[in-house]
Structures are given as structure tokens and as C-alpha cells.
Amino acid sequence: GENVEQHPSTLSVQEGDSAVIKCTYSDSASNYFPWYKQELGKRPQLIIDIRSNVGEKKDQRIAVTLNKTAKHFSLHITETQPEDSAVYFCAASGGSNYKLTFGKGTLLTVNP
């Protein structure tokens, strides 16, 4: 089955800096890669996603890049703000089902 590795497990940045979280996946059949943000005590929320036929996608301060050959994808957050502090999860799915396999998460702390 699919295996998703996520790094780093914790990330601390100063407000205004950029943050990058990286994930690798094992199943070359995977073709959909979402990112979720989970604030403490809240549900995971979909913040951005990318399909395998696209190399990069951007939405305001967040962007995701995908390298199919290397089987890795990354989340980039620019101009970080304290409200970006949360746990971020990457995930992958594909083939004939829509089941997501999640990474272990990255705790991002943005220091004011």
C-alpha cells in the first residue's frame, strides 16, 4: 500500500519568514495530493491540493509543488503569520479508490 513520509515533524519560524514542509510517497499510481491544516482541537481542513498532471499550484500565500519523478511534493507558506501556527498533514491517494494515506504531520509554530 501507499506510504507517505513527512518532514520535518516540527518547524519554528519567525513571523514573515517562509516555511516549507516536504513529503514523499511510495506508490507511483498516486495522483492526488492534498494538504490539511489542523488547529488545536479542530477538524483537519483542506487548504490546497494538487493533481499529478500539475507541477505547481498557488493560492495566495500558500503553494504546493510536485515532482512525480522523485515522488515528492512540498507545501510552501510565505509571509507566515501567527495564525498559520497549526499541524499540517500531507496525504496521497490514487488508483481506483479515493482513500487518503496521511503523513505523520508537521507542527508549525510562527513566533511573533
Added chain:
Amino acid sequence: SAVISQKPSRDICQRGTSLTIQCQVDSQVTMMFWYRQQPGQSLTLIATANQGSEATYESGFVIDKFPISRPNLTFSTLTVSNMSPEDSSIYLCSVGEGEKLFFGSGTQLSVL
């Protein structure tokens, strides 16, 4: 996206008892899933709730422990049976809309 309501939001239970979690969606959805999130951990798929038929369980999860009902396209229940402290987790209902997965607010279960 669909509005997903889950209840109870939290419960404290005695070992050996069972708890049924309800998930209600405000629109008809084909794909419905149950996830578990153990304290400080990632999200693990328990099963796919199939409307009108038996749920499809992931490796490590069995129907006797986690019976699931899906009587229609807007409602599902997950029962955690014969609970032990190891079952203390957040249980999340989720629905698929195309490839995107959206989560309910979760049920935080503590087993004493």
C-alpha cells in the same frame, strides 16, 4: 462543501462499554469514511462506510470492534465496542466530494 455534523463531540466512557458515534451530512454523498486520530498522531482510515452494504475495513480494523452502519446517503454511525484505554482517540467522519475529502468536527473519546 457539505456540512458534516458529528455527535457526541466528546465522551468519557468506562472500559468494556460501547459508544456509538453519529455522522449526519446535509447532502447526499456517495463516499463516506471513518478515521481515527490517536493523541498527537496522524489520521488512520478505519473503514469505508458503504450505503446499503457492509463497510470495507482497513488492515488492523475489524467489524466486531468497529461496527458501522450506513442506512442512507446522508447518515452513518460508528460503534466502538468493548472499549479499552487504547481506544482513547478522536474519531472523525469524512465525506468525499470528487477527490476532495472533508471532515466532521470529530468525537473525542476517553476510556477510563
